[in-house]
Amino acid sequence: MNKPMPDDLATLWYLTRRVAGLMDRASEALFQQELGISLAQFLVLSVIDAHPGPLNQQQVADRLGLTKGTVSRQIDHAVSAGLVAVRPSPHSRRENAVLLTPAGTDLVRRGDTALHRDRTAFLPRLDPDDMHAAIRVLSAMNDALSPAHGAHR
Template sequence: MDDAPLPDDLATLWYLVRRVAGLMDRTGEALFQHEIGISLAQFLVLSVVDAHPGPLNQQTVADRLGLTKGTVSRQIDNAVAAGLMSVQAAAHNRRENVVSLTPAGTALVRRGDAAFEREKAALLPDAEPGDVQAAIRVLAAMNGALDPSAALPGRQRQ
C-alpha cells in the first residue's frame, strides 16, 4: 500500500481483502503446483467434492466456490481425464450430472491438505488464533449481509 491514505475504514478493508485474496491465490497456486502438480482451482474443486458427503452436482460445486458452472465444468473435465473424478447422471434427473472422487482423487486431496497444513504457518506467522477467528466472523457477517443466500463453506470429512 502506498503512503496515500484510503478514504475510510471500509475502503481500507476492501483494499486489504482484495490484496490478501490475490496473494493467497498466488501462494496457493504455487504450493499446489509444486507439491501435487495441479492448479489451485483444480484442488479447490476436488476439495469441495471431497468435503461433501454423497452426490454433488456441478452447480453446487460452482456455488460453493463462487465460480461459474462453465469454469467448474472445465476443471471437472480435467479431473475426469486425469482419473481423479467420475461423473454420472443423477438418479433423480438424467439431465443433471453428479460428481465424485476416485480413490486417486481422494489421495491427491489428502496430499494437498497435508501440504497446506505444512505451509499454513507461513501464511499467518504472527497471527493469534483469536485474531483469525475475529477476521472470519467479520468477513462471514459481511458475506451474509451482501448475499443472504450464501453459506460459509465448511470442511466436513468423513
C-alpha cells in the same frame, strides 16, 4: 444517493483483496509444484470432497462462486486425470453427479497437508481470538453480500 465508503471499510476491502490475491498466488505455486495441478483444480476437488454425497456441477460452481462452464472444464480435466468420476444423478436424469475417485481423495489429502505446512511456515502465528474475529466479520460480510440474502450488486 451513494455515500462515500468509510476509511475502515475501504481498508478492509483493500486488505481482503490483497491477502486473497497473495494467498491465491502462493497456493497456485504450491499446488503446481507439489501436486501438478492448479489452485482452481484443487478447489473443485476440495469442494467435492467436503460435501457428503454427490454434487452436480452447478452446486460445485455455486459453492466456489464460479461459472458452471469454468467448473465443467475443471471437472473434465479431473475426469481425464482419474481424480473424479461422473455418474448420473440419483435425483435427476438431467444432471450428472461428480464424485472423487480414491486418487482424487488422496490428492486432496496431500494438498491439505501441503497447504497446512506451507501456511504454518510462512504466516505469522495469529492470535486465535483475532482469527475468530476476522472469520466472524468476513462471514457476516459474505452473508450480507450473497445474492441469496438479496444483496444488490
